[in-house]
Amino acid sequence: AQSVSQHNHHVILSEAASLELGCNYSYGGTVNLFWYVQYPGQHLQLLLKYFSGDPLVKGIKGFEAEFIKSKFSFNLRKPSVQWSDTAEYFCAVKDTDKLIFGTGTRLQVFP
Amino acid sequence: DGGITQSPKYLFRKEGQNVTLSCEQNLNHDAMYWYRQDPGQGLRLIYYSQIVNDFQKGDIAEGYSVSREKKESFPLTVTSAQKNPTAFYLCATTGGIAYNEQFFGPGTRLTVL
Numbered sequence: 001a002q003s004v005s006q007h008n009h010h011v012i013l014s015e016a017a018s019l020e021l022g023c024n025y026s027y028g029g030t031v032n033l034f035w036y037v038q039y040p041g042q043h044l045q046l047l048l049k050y051f052s053g054d055p056l057v058k059g060i061k062g063f064e065a066e067f068i069k070s071k072f073s074f075n076l077r078k079p080s081v082q083w084s085d086t087a088e089y090f091c092a093v094k095d096t097d098k099l100i101f102g103t104g105t106r107l108q109v110f111p
Numbered sequence: 112d113g114g115i116t117q118s119p120k121y122l123f124r125k126e127g128q129n130v131t132l133s134c135e136q137n138l139n140h141d142a143m144y145w146y147r148q149d150p151g152q153g154l155r156l157i158y159y160s161q162i163v164n165d166f167q168k169g170d171i172a173e174g175y176s177v178s179r180e181k182k183e184s185f186p187l188t189v190t191s192a193q194k195n196p197t198a199f200y201l202c203a204t205t206g207g208i209a210y211n212e213q214f215f216g217p218g219t220r221l222t223v224l
Contacts, residue, residue, distance in 0.1 A: 046212045097161060101154040103151060104151075
């Protein structure tokens with residue numbers, strides 16, 4: 001079965017810093033990949049997803065992720081973070097009829 | 112107002128009692144899921160259901176039970192057999208086999224005293 005690794009458990013940045021959160025999945029073939037975000041006190045919501053095509057995926061709020069098949073990776077990036085990006089971020093991969101989530105990365109952005 | 116409703120937001124129970132968490136959706140989605148979220152462990156799948164009257168165990172089904180008698184509803188019962196029931200429980204839905212994303216409810220925080 002698929003598995004997902006998120007190596008950054010807690011990231012602390014200042015506003016305007018660049019962000020990259022790592023995500024690796026366990027095996028190849030056709031993969032469907034997702035990044036979800038959970039803002040404090042809010043529902044988990046989709047940031048972006050990759051199914052096929054252009055490996056550089058644009059999401060909401062200026063986030064993007066790059067699918068690199070050779071590295072089994074789907075890292076999340078943002079060029080300049082804001083205080084409002086403080087949240088928990090989850091990477092997920094589709095495994096037959098369900099999603100497998102990583103353990104999450106808690107991002108804190110200070111003004 | 113379409114969406115997923117989970118009630119209550121906070122729930123307290125005494126150890127040894129069964130408790131049922133509610134999940135209702137009006138998105139007309141076929142599939143529904145229950146996850147448990149613990150700090151540092153991400154979301155772990157408890158049970159899921161692709162259609163009415165059918166459901167499958169997820170990775171951590173022990174101590175939990177579900178039913179899917181209606182398309183709109185997927186209640187989760189946390190039984191007294193669950194050794195560590197205090198957690199944040201999330202319900203999610205997807206719209207069929209070739210789904211594009213999962214939609215999540217607001218969650219229920221269960222505390223067992």
